[in-house]
Amino acid sequence: MIKIQDKNNCCGCTACEQICPRRCISMKEDCEGFLYPSVNIESCVDCHLCEKVCPAINPFTPAQQIPRSYACKAHREDIRLSSSSGGMFTILATKIINMGGVVFGACFQKDWTVAHNYTETLEGLKLFRGSKYVQSFLGNTYQKVRDFLKEDRIVLFSGTPCQVAGLNHFLRKKYDNLYTIDIVCHSIPSPLVWKMYLENKQTGNHIKHITFRDKFAGWRNYGLRISNESQIIEQGTKEENLYMRGFLENLTVRPSCFACPARNYTSGSDIMLADCWGLDKYHPEIDDNRGMSQALILTEKGKKLFDTCQNDIFTLRIPYEEVEDKDLHLPITASTRPHPYRDYFFENIRKRPIEDLIASCLKKGDLRSQIIENLKRTGKVFGFDKIYRIWKNKGK
Ligand SMILES: Cc1cc2nc3c(=O)[nH]c(=O)nc-3n(C[C@H](O)[C@H](O)[C@H](O)COP(=O)(O)OP(=O)(O)OC[C@H]3O[C@@H](n4cnc5c(N)ncnc54)[C@H](O)[C@@H]3O)c2cc1C
Ligand code: SF4
Ligand code: SF4
Ligand code: SF4
Incomplete structure (x- = not known):
């Protein structure tokens, strides 16, 4: 049975909880606000399924081939401007909806917590658009994905690499009707930190809109904006806003991000999306600082889906040396390092x-x-x- 001895080795993907035939695993919040599995030993029948599906115990082997990489952006400016980078997620997901499929992604809940959900409509996709810098609650998402797959529906699952790895392990077989997209991810902040931060902003305010990637100061200088019906409550670039700085400097984030189980293309995803950082250095002629995605095509299925989008996007093939530029895309291959005061931060979080x-x-x-x-x-x-x-x- 699964036993968490070192928190670095659990990304909270919930694959173990969702696979357990005895339903004896539940995800419990620790004092830092992250979820970890807890086993009711009395009901456990020692089937070891939970260990078999754990991406931290059994990571996939990295892809052998160098992926094809593209700088890409949606022709539609409204999509690009409301997305974190170039809006590529919405373009790919739109294709799935138009094929009669189902799309899973991370969205805000009514109380501004973040959880995974699914949609079968183009309107519903808007909720998944944009990065939410908080670990999303998965609940029984993997089981729902499997149910749709078994009904022969086309499914697109999107999430962090560890969530995609968790899903692929949970399913334990390949489905032709499943597409997966992961977003390059260097770390993920604690839902507790987000809750505490928001409580301060909410006093007397009815929050109407939150974006972590507002482009008010340009795509590269992105920042957090929180507003109510009539005015902006909080706005600051990534250098100014404390919540964003805590995340980007790896202060408020999950321990597993420092030993990420899904680095180096080991999630099993079809397409990986990132910010196409380095555009100003390598391709200034196409850089307008309004957002460009980078798509890494990892499977044949991913390539086919990407190819169907060509009429809706601008693309430029980029050589792999640019992707390998460690100043730009280190999180693809290596885990980030904790802020030196990370542990001190969480020890004092309620003080x-x-x-x-x-x-x-x-x-x-x-x-x-x-x-x-x-x-x-x-x-x-x-x-x-x-x-x-x-x-x-x-x-x-
Ligand atoms: C926590 C986090 C860290 C990131 N770190 C980097 C990085 O270091 N370098 C880099 O190049 N890019 C990073 N990204 C990815 C980048 O911000 C964009 O998400 C990506 O470029 C896709 O942008 P887009 O414009 O195509 O689509 P968008 O519409 O902006 O992206 C939407 C997609 O993001 C998913 N998503 C949003 N929030 C979450 C969440 N909390 N958990 C799981 N999935 C989520 C949605 O399900 C959907 O698939 C990170 C994203 C997140 C959420
Ligand atoms: S060993 Fe089997 S029964 Fe026990 S917790 Fe794991 S999955 Fe559940
Ligand atoms: S990484 Fe996922 S499967 Fe492994 S113990 Fe943590 S929640 Fe369970
Ligand atoms: S850095 Fe790795 S472990 Fe952390 S959220 Fe991202 S994919 Fe998961």
Whole structure:
């Protein structure tokens, strides 16, 4: 039976919970606000299914072929501007709906928590559009996907790589009528941090709209915007807004993101979507800072779906060296590192107002990096770095 000894090794995909024939696994929230499986040992019959479907215990092997990669964006500006990057998700999902299929994705709930749901309509797709920087609640999503597949419906599942890996493990067989899209993901913030952050903003306000990727300052400078019926309650770029900084600097995020079980194209997805960072460096002639997606085509099925979209999108084939540029797309192949004050942050999460705590941890982190940088520089001036290298090599 599944036993979480090290939280780095559980991404919370729920595959174990959803596969258990005895229904003896439930996902319980820990003090950081993340869900982990908990087993009722008395009902367990030791069938080991939960372990077999766990992507952290049995990761898929990385794809052998170098994927084809494209910079792409929707011709429709309204779609592009309301999407995180170039709107490629909506274009692909539209094809599935037009084939009579079902699309699964992450959306806000009435209380602004984030959960997976499905839609069979083009209107319903709007709710999945845009990145939500909070771990989404999966519930029994994988079971619903399987039900639709068994009814021979075409299904598109979209989510983080670990969620796609979880689904593929849960299904335990390939379905011709299943398409999967994962989004490149460096880490995912705690739903508890989001709840606490929002509680501060909600006082006396009826929130009407939230976007994590508003392009008010351009696609590259994206930021969070929260508004009610008549006015903006909160707006700040990714450098200004504390919630965004806590996420992007890996302070408020899940431990498994530092040992991601779905890196290096191991989720089994058909297409991977990312922000096409590096456009200003490699292709400035097509960069308008309004958003460009990057699509990595990972399977033949993915290629066929992508090809059906050609009339609705602009595309440019990009060489794999650009995708491999570590400054741009490191999260595709390697796990991110925790902020040095991550553990301190979660130990103190209920002791101080959330924004104060984020600000103070980020400040301490900046100070720490400055000190390390200064020490390195001083070390170089006095030649300590050479002595250190000689001493290190001696030990080998
Ligand atoms: C947590 C997170 C981290 C990311 N990190 C990076 C990164 O480091 N580098 C990079 O290049 N791109 C990253 N992305 C992906 C990027 O932001 C865009 O989602 C991607 O480029 C697709 O954009 P789009 O315009 O095609 O579609 P959009 O309409 O913007 O994307 C919608 C898709 O995102 C999915 N989605 C949204 N929120 C969630 C969520 N909380 N959990 C699971 N699925 C979700 C929806 O289901 C849908 O499939 C991240 C996305 C998320 C959600
Ligand atoms: S071993 Fe089988 S019965 Fe026990 S928790 Fe795992 S899946 Fe459930
Ligand atoms: S990674 Fe998924 S399957 Fe494995 S223990 Fe965690 S929730 Fe269960
Ligand atoms: S970084 Fe990996 S473990 Fe973390 S949410 Fe993204 S895919 Fe899942």
